[in-house]
Amino acid sequence: MSANNSRLRNPLKTARGLGSAKDGTHHFIVQRITAVALVFLGLYVLGLVVFNAGADYATVRATVANPFNATVLVAFLVAMFWHAQLGLQVIVEDYVHTPGLAVASQLLIRFICALAAIASVLAVIRIALGGL
Numbered sequence: 001m002s003a004n005n006s007r008l009r010n011p012l013k014t015a016r017g018l019g020s021a022k023d024g025t026h027h028f029i030v031q032r033i034t035a036v037a038l039v040f041l042g043l044y045v046l047g048l049v050v051f052n053a054g055a056d057y058a059t060v061r062a063t064v065a066n067p068f069n070a071t072v073l074v075a076f077l078v079a080m081f082w083h084a085q086l087g088l089q090v091i092v093e094d095y096v097h098t099p100g101l102a103v104a105s106q107l108l109i110r111f112i113c114a115l116a117a118i119a120s121v122l123a124v125i126r127i128a129l130g131g132l
Contacts, residue, residue: 027086034083041076048073061127070128074121081117085109 048069052060063069088109096102 027089031083031086031090034079034086037079038076038083041072041079044072045076064124064127065130067128070124073124077120077124078117081113081120085113088113 048063052063055063064073089106092102092105092109096105
């Protein structure tokens with residue numbers, strides 16, 4: 001009777017306990033927003049790099065110390081590490097099937113991306129404020 005009962009079970013009943021399906025859309029949208037932001041921010045940062053190619057240290061430091069340039073660099077760094085974390089999260093969710101390893105990988109990815117983003121932003125702030 002139990003084998004017959006499982007075949008007659010409603011698909012919703014089978015899916016219960018597997019988590020909410022409401023978060024995937026948000027993840028998808030945020031990943032696309034960061035991708036679009038990175039296109040424009042990346043072009044600006046690439047322009048800064050090309051413009052300062054061959055310049056001396058003082059010139060590059062003055063360029064980065066410009067408040068607008070520093071703000072764009074910080075926005076680029078935050079968007080880049082956020083986008084990287086989202087992309088790596090999808091890879092782990094798709095290809096790591098061991099629950100413990102998946103959780104450990106997700107935590108490690110978040111930690112490394114957050115640490116790298118904080119270090120990068122602090123470096124830009126330090127340059128922008130005159131190398132405190």
